[in-house]
Amino acid sequence: MNFPEELWYTKSHEWIRMQEDGSAQIGLTDYAQHELGDLVFVNLPAVGDVLAAGKTFADVESVKAVSDVFSPVTARVAAVHEELADAPADINNAPYEAWLVRVENITAHEELLNAADYEAYTKTCAAE
């Protein structure tokens, strides 16, 4: 299981990559894609949408079920990863490259964990 050091993580298993220009990319963690199984559909927001920290902004579907994706931050959608619509399996194969949205104007954020704390957290999830 992969937990890149430079990213921040949520307890709902999203990652956020802060960029130098103040924008950020958001995606699903390796733990999330492994739990979800083969993804076959992804439903993304539109450029210009405003996301609210802790609220759902997208959903992904595995063969069996739909799962909501929660935003780590309050921000505006600057770009949407359109190619994912045709290749949802990219989220399974390369979760840290398969960003869902890039956001800007971040004004608030949920509780964010560093890689070590998130990894420890995933171990408590598995124990349930």
Add this chain to the structure above:
Amino acid sequence: MEKEGLLKTPLYEEHVRSGGKMMPFAGWLLPVQYEAGVLAEHMAVRNKCGLFDVSHMGEILCQGKDALANLNRLLTNDYTSLADGQARYSPMCNAQGGVIDDLIVYKAGDGDYFIVVNAANKDKDFAWMCSQAQGDVAFSDRSADIAQLALQGPAAPDIISRLVAAESIPAAYYSCRFNVQMDGVPAMISRTGYTGEDGFEIYLAAGDAPRIWNRLLAVGKEYGLCPCGLGARDTLRLEAAMPLYGHEMDEEVSPLAAGLKMFVKMDKSDFIGKAALAAGTLTEKRVGLQVTGRGIVREQQDVYSGDRRVGRTTSGTYAPFLQQAVAMARVQADAVTVGDRLTVDVRGRRVAVEVVKLPFYKR
């Protein structure tokens, strides 16, 4: 995950050891998938072969001089012409014409039948059969003693021939062989399945299951055999448009509305539910939907023709072989035809679908 009171099949340890992701189903702990994943497992069955643990299913014997008469009374299909070593599918109805379960009957000999029922309905079915028994017949629930494996895919005949003598392998679809030797243990083998592929369902003594499971995986490896879970079992049966109890039919739904007319013999002298089915008017039917818009249609979603609600989906998923989303729905019979372009309400969003002929996939 609620683990209390969940039953384990004889193969539980094998699943855990093989990396099975265990989940509760019908009161049992079964693998929804292994490490390969649902898509890979589904494609293995379509292209090579898959092995399923279906030991949770129920097995009920129906024996006695009046066994045939009882079967013909309990079930909508006609078993009069069923030969030794032959199998036949039927719904089982209540007096209102609703479906109690769907099942398969295997004939071992005159007055000697083996019935396989859905896991979720096993106790209900057994109690019903016993309560409706007439004359010289005895029903016995053998489920706890019997394990069932399903070997499904084009390579299944080659694989099974490594453990079973050629003359003991059932040749025709829906035929079966009782009391054959499988790698040294007794088994019943039928040429049946729930995937739309060629294959076998294998019935063994529970204690023999782990060894045979491992032997099949060992000899099957060179043919591409892989273990498959419930996730693939559902995508396979839905692609092949096979009904699932609790979805396409239940106690409130007649077999005719569920698209099972060919298994209902209205010219039989009598059966439980016949009067209700004869008296009722058929207003609903089962159709297939292919998703043409963006999204995956699931069960229990409303189907619209324009602004008019015409029915509800009963099953839906992404179909891995077809690489598109498909669904089955129960709709107003006179409002919908093959070729119609409809929409389905998927969590508040209307997704475009087209009505297609069933099955979606045929081997």
